[in-house]
Amino acid sequence: AQSVTQPDIHITVSEGASLELRCNYSYGATPYLFWYVQSPGQGLQLLLKYFSGDTLVQGIKGFEAEFKRSQSSFNLRKPSVHWSDAAEYFCAVSAGNNRKLIWGLGTSLAVNP
């Protein structure tokens, strides 16, 4: 069965520090992978996605993610975190003909000044 695991429930980093949020997936076929961010009081915003091609994908707000098939991972990174990056981050894999999203449980990011 398809599944997405985000091992870290909560992460705290200092502003300006680098960030890596982990995501592992289980999916039989070639996955479509997504990272979404949910800020307090706001809707889910697409950060980036991977469908095929270059395994390092660039997204909005300075985020990037690398697809590693051998590790079934799609980790999200940012070289220097800003206080405004504090939010909930969700990794998801798309499944089926209607592209239903299978979600991870999310990682809550706190940023210390």
Next chain:
Amino acid sequence: GAVVSQHPSWVICKSGTSVKIECRSLDFQATTMFWYRQFPKQSLMLMATSNEGSKATYEQGVEKDKFLINHASLTLSTLTVTSAHPEDSSFYICSARDELTSWQGGTDTQYFGPGTRLTVL
């Protein structure tokens, strides 16, 4: 581009009443829309897949008669919570899928509405 609106953003109702939530894709057509429920500090729980012109597909454990879904056009899906009770209080989120691939001029990606906070008294 790729904007999804949701209305209302919040609603308070009395127990036993019905509440309708609208989800609209503003700048693209969506044959498929999705309805989610999110509890505080938790991930999204898919309730149903809304298909334009046909019946919705509900996830296991979701009551079809409780959560009525209508997808009457390529830009509008509605979720009606019938005979709402306090346990139905939650944050409801819709998404619309841009089904066109990149070479078709689309993104093949789900875009989300801002959500509706439902409180049933």
